[in-house]
Amino acid sequence: MTPPSHLAYVPFISVENMMRLVHSIGIETVLKELADAIEHDFTRWPLFDKTPRVGSHSDVGVIELMPTSDGDLYGFKYVNGHPSNTKQGLQTVTAFGLLAQVSSGYPVLLSEMTVLTALRTAATSAMVSRHLAPKDSRVMAIIGNGAQSEFQALALKAVVGIEEVRLFDIDPAATAKCARNLAGTGLKVTSCNSSQEAMEGAQIVTTCTADKQYATILTDNMIGDGIHINAIGGDCPGKTELHKDILLRSDIFVEYPPQTRIEGEIQQMPEDYPVTELWQVITGQAEGRKSASQITLFDGVGFAIEDFSALKYVYERALKTGHFLQLDMIADPDDPRDLFGMLSRAAEPA
Numbered sequence: 437m438t439p440p441s442h443l444a445y446v447p448f449i450s451v452e453n454m455m456r457l458v459h460s461i462g463i464e465t466v467l468k469e470l471a472d473a474i475e476h477d478f479t480r481w482p483l484f485d486k487t488p489r490v491g492s493h494s495d496v497g498v499i500e501l502m503p504t505s506d507g508d509l510y511g512f513k514y515v516n517g518h519p520s521n522t523k524q525g526l527q528t529v530t531a532f533g534l535l536a537q538v539s540s541g542y543p544v545l546l547s548e549m550t551v552l553t554a555l556r557t558a559a560t561s562a563m564v565s566r567h568l569a570p571k572d573s574r575v576m577a578i579i580g581n582g583a584q585s586e587f588q589a590l591a592l593k594a595v596v597g598i599e600e601v602r603l604f605d606i607d608p609a610a611t612a613k614c615a616r617n618l619a620g621t622g623l624k625v626t627s628c629n630s631s632q633e634a635m636e637g638a639q640i641v642t643t644c645t646a647d648k649q650y651a652t653i654l655t656d657n658m659i660g661d662g663i664h665i666n667a668i669g670g671d672c673p674g675k676t677e678l679h680k681d682i683l684l685r686s687d688i689f690v691e692y693p694p695q696t697r698i699e700g701e702i703q704q705m706p707e708d709y710p711v712t713e714l715w716q717v718i719t720g721q722a723e724g725r726k727s728a729s730q731i732t733l734f735d736g737v738g739f740a741i742e743d744f745s746a747l748k749y750v751y752e753r754a755l756k757t758g759h760f761l762q763l764d765m766i767a768d769p770d771d772p773r774d775l776f777g778m779l780s781r782a783a784e785p786a
């Protein structure tokens with residue numbers, strides 16, 4: 437069989453290569469650079485194609501497609517969310533994604549995105565906290581100590597300067613795992629017996645629990661004045677984490693309102709409930725934190741532009757460092773209109 441030309445090959449970042457890539461740069465540097473890359477794309481918000489992600493829901497979870505384009509590159513992510521998966525030894529969230537040239541439609545990158553989603557979600561929380569959290573925040577609480585939790589802690593350390601994380605999970609084994617993984621990172625780690633205890637002295641809280649129902653991870657009495665909340669675990673219709681009273685006391689910041697109104701904490705509120713779009717805060721068109729006593733809530737559901745930024749970031753870094761494989765992914769006939777001829781000539785002689 438004649439080997440294909442270079443047009444057939446698409447760089448592929450496997451899980452192994454993603455891990456090598458992250459370690460070659462350093463995880464905190466990756467989180468900082470990703471936060472900057474996502475922030476940069478938020479400043480270009482109006483030029484992106486935007487649509488609420490396409491979800492396929494079942495009783496046990498959701499499978500979603502998240503497309504966007506900046507006119508030069510097109511990207512999409514496939515991602516699932518299955519809160520009961522961990523009971524069967526499977527992850528709640530897995531993902532992969534692709535970048536393509538808009539000019540030809542040819543893919544330029546296929547990548548694992550399970551690790552990359554955790555990195556980009558943490559980088560987004562950190563970037564948003566940089567804009568909204570109280571100045572000089574040093575203590576954060578993390579409620580839900582599963583796959584996303586350590587990434588959240590390290591991103592907030594790297595980007596905002598968090599020094600102490602206070603952990604709580606209904607499963608003490610998850611908290612013990614998180615504390616073990618964060619040992620030696622320079623963070624002071626405090627394991628707590630309740631959400632209330634975890635909130636003591638915290639200026640920032642990230643909720644990243646997984647449950648396929650309206651849950652109440654935080655109640656109003658736990659939220660003191662001046663707190664910044666990154667609520668990232670409520671990200672599906674019927675799946676929220678905060679008591680409605682917290683929403684009533686907060687100023688709410690969102691990625692893309694048409695998607696967040698379907699999936700975020702604000703699905704508990706009327707359809708026209710006031711929210712501020714983060715890209716407008718980042719570009720100076722809207723106010724972020726106005727006072728030390730204000731409660732700011734990032735109702736984060738994860739938007740396609742964050743995945744686009746993350747894919748573009750790892751694409752550039754992978755090409756520089758060589759941490760990728762070449763996949764023979766695009767059929768490459770010598771005559772572009774003779775696809776059938778290419779297939780026929782590949783038949784093994786009988």
Ligand SMILES: NC(=O)c1ccc[n+]([C@@H]2O[C@H](COP(=O)([O-])OP(=O)(O)OC[C@H]3O[C@@H](n4cnc5c(N)ncnc54)[C@H](O)[C@@H]3O)[C@@H](O)[C@H]2O)c1
Pocket residue numbers: 517519522528529553554557579580581582583584585604605606607610644645646647651652653667668669670671736737738739
């Ligand atoms: N917004 C985004 O961009 C984004 C991105 C990735 C994941 N997520 C969401 O974040 C959540 C966490 O993801 P993960 O991969 O870490 O899941 P995971 O299953 O690995 O961890 C979730 C943890 O939450 C704990 N938990 C469940 N109910 C709880 C409660 N009432 N109080 C305290 N802890 C509780 C579980 O014991 C588990 O340890 C999921 O809901 C996922 O869909 C959101």
